[in-house]
Amino acid sequence: xxxxxxxxGGSVDTxxxxxxxxxxxxxxxxxxxxxxxxxxxxxxxxxxxNEVRTLACGLAAQGFRREMNLAIIGDNxxxxxxxxxxxxxxxxxxxxxxxxxxxxxxxxxxxxxxIEYAIVEDQEQVDKLLEILPQYPNLKHxxxxxxxxxxxxxxxxxxxxxxxxELGREYDRRNPGFFERTVSEVxxxxxCVMLYTSGTTGKPKGVCHTHAGxxxxxxxxxEFDGFNSxxxxxxxxxxAWVGDHLFSYAQAMVAGxxxxxxxxxxTAMNDLREIGPTYYFAPPRIFENLLTTVMIRMDDxxxxxxxxxxxxxxxxxxxxxxxxxxxxxPPVDRLLYVLGELLVYGPLRNILGMSRxxxxxxxxxxxxxxxxxxxxxxxxxxxxxxxxxxTSVYVCKQxxxxxxxxxxxxPLPGVEIRIAGNGEVQxxxxxxxxxxxxxxxxxxxxxxxxxYFLTGxxxxxxSDGDLKIIDRASDVGKLADGSxxxxxxxxxxxxxxxxxxxxxxxxxxxxxxxxxxxxxLQAVGNWAEKRNMPYTGYLDLTSxxxxxxxxxxxxxxxxxxxxxxAQLASSQVSRxxxxxxxxxxDDDELTRTRKVRRxxxxxxxxxxxxxxxxxQSHCRIATEVKFEDGRRxxxxxxxxxxxxxxxxxxxxxx
Amino acid sequence: xxxxxxxxxxxxxVENIALSFGGVRAxxxxxxxxxxxxxxxxxxxxxxxxxxMLNVIxxxxxxxxxxxxxxxxxxxxxxxxxxxxxxxxxTFQNIALFKGMTVLDNIMTGRNLKMRSSLIEQAIYxxxxxxxxxxxxxKVEEIIDFLxxxxxxxxxxxxxxxxxxxxxxxxxxxxxxxxxLLLDEPMAGMNVEEKQDMCRFILDVNDEFxxxxxxxxxxxxxxxxxxxxxVVLDYGRKIGDGTPDEIRNDKAxxxxxxxxxx
Numbered sequence: 001x002x003x004x005x006x007x008x009g010g011s012v013d014t015x016x017x018x019x020x021x022x023x024x025x026x027x028x029x030x031x032x033x034x035x036x037x038x039x040x041x042x043x044x045x046x047x048x049x050n051e052v053r054t055l056a057c058g059l060a061a062q063g064f065r066r067e068m069n070l071a072i073i074g075d076n077x078x079x080x081x082x083x084x085x086x087x088x089x090x091x092x093x094x095x096x097x098x099x100x101x102x103x104x105x106x107x108x109x110x111x112x113x114x115i116e117y118a119i120v121e122d123q124e125q126v127d128k129l130l131e132i133l134p135q136y137p138n139l140k141h142x143x144x145x146x147x148x149x150x151x152x153x154x155x156x157x158x159x160x161x162x163x164x165x166e167l168g169r170e171y172d173r174r175n176p177g178f179f180e181r182t183v184s185e186v187x188x189x190x191x192c193v194m195l196y197t198s199g200t201t202g203k204p205k206g207v208c209h210t211h212a213g214x215x216x217x218x219x220x221x222x223e224f225d226g227f228n229s230x231x232x233x234x235x236x237x238x239x240a241w242v243g244d245h246l247f248s249y250a251q252a253m254v255a256g257x258x259x260x261x262x263x264x265x266x267t268a269m270n271d272l273r274e275i276g277p278t279y280y281f282a283p284p285r286i287f288e289n290l291l292t293t294v295m296i297r298m299d300d301x302x303x304x305x306x307x308x309x310x311x312x313x314x315x316x317x318x319x320x321x322x323x324x325x326x327x328x329x330p331p332v333d334r335l336l337y338v339l340g341e342l343l344v345y346g347p348l349r350n351i352l353g354m355s356r357x358x359x360x361x362x363x364x365x366x367x368x369x370x371x372x373x374x375x376x377x378x379x380x381x382x383x384x385x386x387x388x389x390x391t392s393v394y395v396c397k398q399x400x401x402x403x404x405x406x407x408x409x410x411p412l413p414g415v416e417i418r419i420a421g422n423g424e425v426q427x428x429x430x431x432x433x434x435x436x437x438x439x440x441x442x443x444x445x446x447x448x449x450x451x452y453f454l455t456g457x458x459x460x461x462x463s464d465g466d467l468k469i470i471d472r473a474s475d476v477g478k479l480a481d482g483s484x485x486x487x488x489x490x491x492x493x494x495x496x497x498x499x500x501x502x503x504x505x506x507x508x509x510x511x512x513x514x515x516x517x518x519x520x521l522q523a524v525g526n527w528a529e530k531r532n533m534p535y536t537g538y539l540d541l542t543s544x545x546x547x548x549x550x551x552x553x554x555x556x557x558x559x560x561x562x563x564x565x566a567q568l569a570s571s572q573v574s575r576x577x578x579x580x581x582x583x584x585x586d587d588d589e590l591t592r593t594r595k596v597r598r599x600x601x602x603x604x605x606x607x608x609x610x611x612x613x614x615x616q617s618h619c620r621i622a623t624e625v626k627f628e629d630g631r632r633x634x635x636x637x638x639x640x641x642x643x644x645x646x647x648x649x650x651x652x653x654x
Numbered sequence: 655x656x657x658x659x660x661x662x663x664x665x666x667x668v669e670n671i672a673l674s675f676g677g678v679r680a681x682x683x684x685x686x687x688x689x690x691x692x693x694x695x696x697x698x699x700x701x702x703x704x705x706x707m708l709n710v711i712x713x714x715x716x717x718x719x720x721x722x723x724x725x726x727x728x729x730x731x732x733x734x735x736x737x738x739x740x741x742x743x744x745t746f747q748n749i750a751l752f753k754g755m756t757v758l759d760n761i762m763t764g765r766n767l768k769m770r771s772s773l774i775e776q777a778i779y780x781x782x783x784x785x786x787x788x789x790x791x792x793k794v795e796e797i798i799d800f801l802x803x804x805x806x807x808x809x810x811x812x813x814x815x816x817x818x819x820x821x822x823x824x825x826x827x828x829x830x831x832x833x834x835l836l837l838d839e840p841m842a843g844m845n846v847e848e849k850q851d852m853c854r855f856i857l858d859v860n861d862e863f864x865x866x867x868x869x870x871x872x873x874x875x876x877x878x879x880x881x882x883x884x885v886v887l888d889y890g891r892k893i894g895d896g897t898p899d900e901i902r903n904d905k906a907x908x909x910x911x912x913x914x915x916x
Contacts, residue, residue: 266805
């Protein structure tokens with residue numbers, strides 16, 4: 001795509017040039033829409049280019065210069081997207097920040113990025129910035145889009161977006177040629193955006209991307225999935241998140257498709273139906289919420305509708321994914337599927353706002369098998385991808401027709417992946433970050449001397465050549481026979497069963513894998529009630545042989561799954577027990593974000609671990625618990641231990 | 655609020671009002687004024703005559719004695735329809751919305767008095783009426799945006815939680831573009847978060863549209879926080895009138911609320 005460009009004279013390799021190219025070539029097509037006062041307002045590419053020009057000139061009039069950073073805070077709004085482009089036109093760097101961050105969190109980023117200029121959405125954000133002004137007096141200019149509630153604010157730092165535009169028009173008139181000149185001075189190797197990583201470990205780090213890198217990543221995506229100017233997306237995920245920046249900004253700039261901004265975060269699902277995007281991205285949590293809404297409404301539907309729905313969902317489960325992947329299906333099923341498409345799947349996709357959807361992606365967390373199968377079976381091309389903020393999310397994607405539940409697909413064009421000795425996935429990608437802002441130490445730690453980014457994730461390539469991510473590399477251990485042991489991978493597989501709330505696997509430097517299981521009281525309780533099985537409470541339920549049988553079935557299913565994968569065949573769960581109490585953050589067994597603190601649990605329940613590995617059939621234990629009111633007590637229980645059947649890997653069985 | 659809001663001249667003057675239902679004296683000899691642009695509260699124990707007072711102001715009840723003058727026009731008998739035409743809107747203690755209609759339609763009814771076209775024109779929806787309806791809808795959308803209820807625009811009111819219904823009622827009152835807004839216990843039965851939201855909206859309405867507001871409220875925290883001046887009623891009589899600070903230290907008011915033998 002290296003056409004010569006009238007402004008730069010060279011190729012179109014910066015975001016401002018891309019924008020101007022669209023304005024010239026498809027100036028009358030819709031670039032962005034926003035629902036305002038109940039009506040979808042749209043702007044063409046030519047109008048957007050004009051707005052960006054005015055805004056850039058306004059910022060220049062206010063003293064914003066090359067290499068300065070511009071904070072952008074708010075919901076997905078056209079004007080905020082234009083702010084990205086305006087900053088880039090001036091050779092500056094947009095720094096989007098999470099709109100729901102509290103003032104203190106903002107202070108760190110503002111200070112770290114030495115921000116003097118900010119464009120924000122409304123009073124809420126202005127209030128937060130004014131709150132931290134005494135601690136961070138360097139913030140000199142705050143521009144706000146929505147003036148509501150701000151009429152009586154008199155702080156000298158404040159200026160409305162509309163006033164900024166007026167100043168921009170004035171500046172543009174007085175300085176002809178300024179805009180063209182400044183745009184032509186932007187180089188592909190300049191930093192185009194700075195995205196702060198969430199910082200679950202330590203302080204947030206500013207990830208700096210270059211125009212060249214981010215555009216290369218976006219271009220790769222666009223070519224891979226064949227996006228073009230007729231595609232539509234809904235931008236509703238936080239602008240500070242790399243995913244939204246890639247989908248709603250970079251890819252839109254490269255492919256020239258239309259971005260739609262919802263009216264408010266509460267209306268996003270409704271707006272989704274009105275727009276009917278052709279391309280959609282959501283983390284698994286959102287797909288789950290959608291499914292739950294559908295299921296709840298189905299339960300309220302009339303008996304005939306409910307019957308139809310369940311019958312045809314059965315058909316879809318049987319053959320839906322195969323039909324999508326173009327695999328052979330018995331003619332009767334194919335016929336039933338066509339009927340189902342007419343009566344159930346089509347209307348259902350319409351309700352979900354997915355009638356026109358060509359491609360949907362999910363990523364960022366493991367997706368449950370039922371969820372994944374549901375969407376694919378009703379004809380939604382849901383695929384997974386893998387990437388980080390540091391790699392512009394350009395690492396792996398599942399190609400059409402080759403989507404699998406537990407892999408993240410294959411390396412995208414131009415990406416090189418190698419698996420280090422400890423199982424860590426290392427990546428060389430066109431979308432590689434330039435550096436962490438002002439953190440040469442962190443940059444050196446994450447990029448190897450030969451140019452690979454160290455993801456910190458452990459994974460391997462399966463027999464089809466697809467990448468499987470199994471765990472954080474630091475959590476991965478080895479079994480006594482030398483094969484890898486990825487506890488989280490196994491635990492996730494177990495937790496996808498509704499009956500299992502939490503699981504803890506042991507196996508590092510041991511000859512087999514053993515597991516603690518926490519049952520889900522509600523799901524197992526319901527299950528027991530349906531079979532007329534009386535129980536007195538959690539403790540009673542956990543010791544029932546029927547419940548053990550139920551868990552055994554789940555575990556053996558996971559084992560059969562693991563057996564299919566050579567690298568993980570030895571990680572099958574050989575023995576397990578059901579814990580007599582729920583793991584709880586109050587007892588320090590979980591973190592506040594509900595992650596298991598593995599070593600603490602192993603220590604606390606050492607006798608149980610010992611019993612698992614010494615072949616005993618039960619074990620007595622007394623555990624101290626903290627009640628919510630601060631009192632302490634002990635629970636005593638005699639816990640049974642059961643063996644689980646393990647299967648042989650097909651290659652070994654032969 | 656950082657504002658320098660302008661409180662103007664007297665807008666509504668209530669003089670020596672007496673109202674009784676048979677032998678029950680609901681109000682006796684109550685006088686007070688409301689100034690342009692202020693938020694005025696009426697407080698008092700149960701049965702003090704607060705709602706009756708609002709009903710007198712917008713003409714639902716006709717007092718046996720006394721005058722109500724609105725913008726200099728003195729009137730003895732008033733009916734709600736004329737009150738609304740003069741720019742007085744209200745919300746009710748027990749929500750009075752059309753439960754089966756959508757939020758949008760409910761708010762549109764607030765524009766009713768501003769419609770100029772005839773019933774027949776409205777029925778066939780052409781020409782003048784069409785233009786009119788579009789203009790009204792635009793105004794209603796502004797209010798929906800203002801009160802942040804976009805997500806329930808098409809939801810029937812009966813399906814909404816109580817707090818949101820209260821907000822819709824406020825929206826309908828605002829749709830009439832009132833100069834004086836009467837709110838009868840706008841925060842009754844709400845949780846803390848809903849109350850905070852409602853307080854913000856009331857302050858915003860006052861600030862943004864310059865609407866004068868008279869409200870009845872039991873939550874003293876709210877009243878003391880957002881109101882400029884307060885009238886205190888007890889057994890149909892006015893026992894206090896002043897700024898929140900004055901009322902807080904008024905002996906008669908403290909007695910009425912803590913209860914002393916009469």
